[in-house]
Amino acid sequence: MSVVRHGFLGALAPGHRDRLLTFAREACFPAETRVFEEAGAADRFWLIRSGLVALDIHVPGRRAAVVETLGEGDLLGWSWMFEPYRWHLGARCHAAVTAYEFDAEPVRLACAEDPAFGLAVTRCVAEVIARRLKATRTRLLDLYGFPGGGTP
């Protein structure tokens, strides 16, 4: 398998990276596929190798609102790591997507059995969450918005 150069995997030490990849299988999604739905069981996760995935939230009476897009090298899904293992967003492929797909259960087990591996994977996931949180908070500032709020 060719290995993703940067992003999530790039942050793992080579030993841990190879270990994690032993759980991976290749997956392809045609454009417009919904990979998972809000509140569904978070029993898998993906590392995107190509294509774009939009994370969205269902708003009654509106088409799903896209809150973030993920692309090459990004981790798709982290709800598998924390109880209650439910997706809190939906995911839809913008265009055809190739990815490494992982079942959550064996990875969680491996993490529990080997604390060093577990810590390394958890730290990488936490870093992803922290970055997304930071980016989201920055977007909340509405930096490019009209000074003082609202549109002129």
Next chain:
Amino acid sequence: MTGCERDSADAVIDKDGMDALITILAARGRTVVGPTVRDGAIILAEISGGAELPYGWGVELEAGRYRLVARDDGAAFAHSAGPQSWKTFLHPPRVREWSADRDADGTIVVTADDTPVPAYAFLGVRPCDLRAIAVQDRVLTGGRYGDSAYRRRRDGAFLVAVECTEPGATCFCVSMETGPAVGPGYDLALTEVLDGDGHRFLVRAGSGEGAAVLAELPSRAADSATRSAARDRVAEAADRMGRTMPLVDLRTLMRETLDAERWNDVTSRCLTCGNCTMVCPTCFCTTVEDVTDLTGDHAERWRHWESCFDRDFTHVPTGPVRDSPRSRYRQWATHKLGTWYDQFGSSGCVGCGRCIVWCPVGIDITEEAHALNRERGRSTAQEAG
């Protein structure tokens, strides 16, 4: 001219000579501005004769306090900085920069302001203020773009400096290395001497025009007694400074104390009134104002002094950058004592003490610098311990 032989480098004049100096400068087409007593203060105003000089007046200065006091010795220049400085004349509070006219098809024609400016002669420029003029020269004409409003006034100005023999309680020119002896940049420099040999002024020329004026003055050759009396009085003045700055590199002190607790202390007292910036002889900041006449086809650009203590000074569309009074006092002090070096290669403070005297609550820049230095010392000690 007395006609006697003398050293062209210096000469001695008496009070009549001072009168003659004013007359000669006026005869050369100059507007003579000097110190004079008005409304309980020694101010700078146009004078037409020596009698208008503050003979017999001195001042008592303290933080937030200014008082005129009569002197028995009749000295003319035994006072220190008053409420104004020469920037009032060289960098006036309000000037028109240009005007613009719009014709029927919307074309605009812009004309730089060329209202004639007076050719000034400043009489009684103290050494600190002479340095302040040099500092403003650097700011307003020393960069890539010259400020023509300033340059036109400055180029024509004739400077008669007077060395300091009677420093005020708020003076600290020794710390800032600007006085009490006169530095370069004058046309004529005077030192007032009062002793058993009479009331007289030692005069030196510092420029061609200064020498020409000196040659026209009724004077006598300088004698060694007058020279040494002048030297001694200036040297004694250096020992009688009312204030000092801490003996450290102030630029580094400012850079290293941006987060100091002391800024909170000073801003609990500061009213952000901006008086300190208005009286400071080097503060140069301005804002602009655009006005149109009733036809709407004639517009003018005016600029006027503005203070960094104004909240709107740093207005950007999202609001003021320096919103808190703390950040505004800090900006002023660190600019004067620190970042001025980065921007213009010298200190922005010349030690005249005006900001101390004219602060309504008596905030003292030297005291603040000492406090910052102590606080820095404490935190360095803590880190080391």
Next chain:
Amino acid sequence: MTVPVPYRVVAHRVDTPDTATIVLEPADAALPPFAPGQFAMVYAFGVGDIPLSVCDIDGPRLAHTVRTVGAVSGALHDVRIGRTVGVRGPFGTGWELSEAEGRDLVVVAGGIGLAPLRPLVLAALATPERYRRLNVLIGGRTPDDLLYCGEPWQAAAGVRVTVDRAGPAWTGEVGLVTTLIDRADFEPPRTAAFICGPEPMIRATAADLVHRGVDPDRIRVSLERTMHCGTGHCGHCQLGPLLLCRDGPVVGWTRAEPLLMVREL
């Protein structure tokens, strides 16, 4: 003190609901040439003048993209073709693209910050042999707020665009502009970066690039402060030791970072 030079408005294009681009031609003599990143003080008759970056330099012609936020920007946004405005300049530092020869280029723009970067990208596209890969990353508020959409250089430069918020019609990316850095193609130690946008966006972007190994000395950012004169005399644009109209608006990150970290400096 400098005096505005008359320029005629020869074109006017509405870019977004609050932004327009005006193209100016000297009525008589032109000002000295502008470099990408430099700015002009543009005068709306009787209203005032404001700093505006040049977004296009075409011989003596200048273009400015103006966002309406107040009196002067509003007047310039609404100016009609054929009218005259006053221009002073060129002022400030430029991007100094030539310093980046032989490097990967990462250009990151947020909102109106794309305006000063546009001539930089055009210059890089004009001499592709001098640089390695060109990455242009653009963040906007919503798809409606994006500037210069469909201009040929955007395709030529392979721009990547993301917006903070999008409606259902948007098929592009959603997220902070920093997320685009993940997808950009550059080798950090051999990269030169150019950033303009709101200050928090500049800080986040530069920090991210440094974290990835881009040399802070190779990152240049463009900063905004109040400016009345453009000539270093009014005192308003101070950022600690810098007078941004003279020592900026484009400043190296090594210089800018410690200053931006001091609150209300």
